[in-house]
Amino acid sequence: MGTNSKQTTKKKPKNSIPAVAETITKSKKRTRKVSQSKPQPACPIGDIEDFQFREDEVKEIRASLLKWYDVNRRDLPWRRINDSDDADRDRKAYAVWVSEIMLQQTRVQTVVNYFNRWMEKWPTVQHLAQASIEEVNEMWAGLGYYRRARFLLEGAKSIVEEGGQFPRSLNDLRRVRGIGEYTAGAIASIAFNEAVPVVDGNVVRVIARLRTISANPKDKETVKIIWRLAGQLVDDNRPGDFNQALMELGATLCTFLNPNCSSCPISAQCNALLESKQNPKTVVTDYPTKVAKVKQRRDFSAISVVEILECEEGRVDTKINSRDSSSKFLLVKRPEEGLLAGLWEFPSVSLKGEEADLVERREAIDEFLKNSFGLKLDIVAREEVGEYVHIFTHIRLKMYIELLVLRSQDLRTKEKADMSYKYVDMKTLGSMGLSTGVRKAYNMVQKFKQSRSSLLKTVCS
Numbered sequence: 408m409g410t411n412s413k414q415t416t417k418k419k420p421k422n423s424i425p426a427v428a429e430t431i432t433k434s435k436k437r438t439r440k441v442s443q444s445k446p447q448p449a450c451p452i453g454d455i456e457d458f459q460f461r462e463d464e465v466k467e468i469r470a471s472l473l474k475w476y477d478v479n480r481r482d483l484p485w486r487r488i489n490d491s492d493d494a495d496r497d498r499k500a501y502a503v504w505v506s507e508i509m510l511q512q513t514r515v516q517t518v519v520n521y522f523n524r525w526m527e528k529w530p531t532v533q534h535l536a537q538a539s540i541e542e543v544n545e546m547w548a549g550l551g552y553y554r555r556a557r558f559l560l561e562g563a564k565s566i567v568e569e570g571g572q573f574p575r576s577l578n579d580l581r582r583v584r585g586i587g588e589y590t591a592g593a594i595a596s597i598a599f600n601e602a603v604p605v606v607d608g609n610v611v612r613v614i615a616r617l618r619t620i621s622a623n624p625k626d627k628e629t630v631k632i633i634w635r636l637a638g639q640l641v642d643d644n645r646p647g648d649f650n651q652a653l654m655e656l657g658a659t660l661c662t663f664l665n666p667n668c669s670s671c672p673i674s675a676q677c678n679a680l681l682e683s684k685q686n687p688k689t690v691v692t693d694y695p696t697k698v699a700k701v702k703q704r705r706d707f708s709a710i711s712v713v714e715i716l717e718c719e720e721g722r723v724d725t726k727i728n729s730r731d732s733s734s735k736f737l738l739v740k741r742p743e744e745g746l747l748a749g750l751w752e753f754p755s756v757s758l759k760g761e762e763a764d765l766v767e768r769r770e771a772i773d774e775f776l777k778n779s780f781g782l783k784l785d786i787v788a789r790e791e792v793g794e795y796v797h798i799f800t801h802i803r804l805k806m807y808i809e810l811l812v813l814r815s816q817d818l819r820t821k822e823k824a825d826m827s828y829k830y831v832d833m834k835t836l837g838s839m840g841l842s843t844g845v846r847k848a849y850n851m852v853q854k855f856k857q858s859r860s861s862l863l864k865t866v867c868s
């Protein structure tokens with residue numbers, strides 16, 4: 408939002424809205440168009456760099472919001488921890504940290520169960536620091552975005568390495584591995600009463616509506632301004648409660664599609680509501696500006712659930728369950744960086760961004776199994792099990808899943824510098840923390856085997 412924008416704004420009539428749209432660069436033409444097409448509002452609006460709350464507004468927003476929060480706050484397990492002494496504050500900081508990381512990309516209702524189980528297993532940061540990444544991933548299974556779990560473990564280890572006490576201030580918290588500005592603000596304000604803001608998607612929406620900010624809410628400059636405005640609002644005496652109140656308001660009343668303005672405790676300070684009353688062609692949901700989603704990349708992969716029989720030579724196995732108990736499944740560990748880092752999965756090959764036919768997929772898988780694991784492809788059964796589409800943030804991954812049953816063979820794993828893998832039995836596989844995609848493939852294979860048991864009755868010799 409540079410000088411040009413301010414110059415442009417000056418040419419507009421007083422109290423006009425276009426300043427924000429005019430402040431953004433050519434690359435944000437979409438925002439410009441949306442704002443220019445709107446009728447001129449009568450709210451006090453200018454360059455968003457100059458936006459702020461008046462002193463009387465700040466006082467009213469703090470008082471009204473805290474009063475509302477005291478009555479309406481949701482009863483959540485991480486909010487029940489006292490902070491009467493230093494040890495309590497440490498426990499609270501740990502609980503806030505775990506809950507905030509879990510709450511990123513996941514709904515509150517889902518998080519409560521995960522949080523309770525997590526705290527039962529690792530009640531303090533010291534307990535967590537002793538855990539292995541496998542245990543943490545297992546506990547996290549189903550929450551997705553596994554990097555978050557890894558950051559928690561890495562952060563716990565670094566806190567314990569530094570003496571075991573939770574850092575007490577925003578700046579010190581930022582030095583912990585995996586703790587970013589948002590999480591540091593949440594812990595500092597909620598557990599240690601430091602008057603610093605916290606800005607998540609809910610806060611962006613509420614502030615954009617309070618100040619009728621129509622600039623792209625994902626734009627770095629806009630986000631910076633919203634952090635500044637949130638910092639102006641945060642209550643000095645009850646910063647943690649205030650931050651939670653603002654986020655709670657966004658999550659429950661000032662929602663994306665259906666804001667409940669008639670019940671809103673800060674409606675008197677809301678410019679979007681005022682604008683909508685003065686000009687019926689506008690609605691509060693015009694703010695924040697909707698930004699076109701990034702187009703998802705389409706990836707394809709072939710997954711082979713490789714089952715290796717282990718029954719005695721010459722013995723005929725006719726029951727599918729007895730075969731399961733004497734089989735081994737090949738699992739491969741993903742690289743330590745990137746998507747689903749460090750998680751175990753069935754062997755798979757990427758299909759170079761294109762759909763491939765069955766023959767090509769099998770050729771690619773066979774080559775991978777022979778070259779990477781030295782497997783003898785002495786095939787007992789090979790069946791297509793189905794397809795499954797998994798959506799990641801920017802990737803739409805279509806997976807072709809097959810079951811490949813191989814005859815018994817020497818399964819000693821050979822050390823490989825760039826890949827680790829192992830063979831596990833069905834019981835171990837069932838109890839492992841697998842990502843949602845791998846779990847889905849596993850369940851599809853199980854279902855398939857149940858429905859086709861006659862086909863898979865095999866001779867093991």
Ligand code: SF4
Nearest residue numbers: 661668671674677691
């Ligand atoms: S009045 Fe409506 S739009 Fe404004 S902050 Fe409250 S709920 Fe959100």
